[in-house]
Amino acid sequence: MSSLLSRPLLMTPTTNDTSNFAAEQAPIALTVTRLCGALAGQRQVVRQLPVVIGRSRQCAIRLSAADAEVSGRHAQISFDGHALWVEDLGSANGTRLNDQPIGRAALASGDEIELGPGGPRLRVTFDWPAAQWVGNVQGETYHLGTCEFPLRSALRFPIYGAGALCLLLPLWLGSLVAAVLFTPLGLLALLLGWSLTRVNITITPLCLEYQGVWRQVTLPWSEVTRLQVDLRGAGGRRATYAIFGSAGQSLTFQAADYVSGVELAQLIVRRTGKRWEPPLGES
Secondary structure, three states: OHHHHOOOOOOOOOOOOHHHOOOEEEEEEEEEEEEEOOOOOOEEEEEEEOEEEEOOOOOOEEOOOOOOOOOOOOEEEEEOOOOEEEEEOOOOOOEEEOOEEEOEEEEOOOEEEEEOOOOOEEEEEOOOOOOOOEEOOOOOOEEOOOEEEEOOOOOHHHHHHHHHHHHHHHHHHOOHHHHHHHHHHHHHHHHHHHHHHOOEEEEOOOEEEEEOOOOEEEEEHHHEEEEEEEOOHHHHOOOEEEEEEOOOOEEEEEOOOHHHHHHHHHHHHHHHOOOEEOOOOOO
């Protein structure tokens, strides 16, 4: 689970034709380290995407002519607005990502690309900046700015029902004493139910904002010190997330559903550059 949360969302783009992407300044800088091959040890910083890898002189990441396993235009790294992708360009010997053959796959910092069996290996590292592309709760479109993840509790429905019952019971009994006793309880229950509908987390370029039932927390990304996830609830599908800040601030939440919970957790990882870890004392 922790490895899943640390990687970009594996969402299918609207097109697989990456040739449609014009080379442009990327919001992140990639450091490409050649681990083996004729140019082993060399590093290259890439700021224009998409970028083609191969032996051809036209490739921005150019391999040596001595690397016989590599095609002229072997693979390509592109950015689609929310994630980095590595794609094989129909090479003769194929492309592997972390020892797994791929056609096209999302790229995470530290991943290793192998160009042909036993061919040159490249390690790609990068850091997402503070003002990164973030996604909406459905994960269908991405924009630079803010997005909200509602954390509405299912308990609001029975609480609303209890409140309505407390307000209707005095009318049914026709008793002034019952009205005095139950009306305040009914109003309190309705207020609590309304509060449960307002619980949400807002992701902004600068901070995370938590609107809870009883309190509101604003935690700048630069002050986040640790991410913790407890997967023991309902076989991991009702995970409890905790975020800790350097000033002693912390917040704990459960997502409304498993899918939006994983997406929210991934966005927090991309904002902070940290990994979700189990509670202290657990492996």
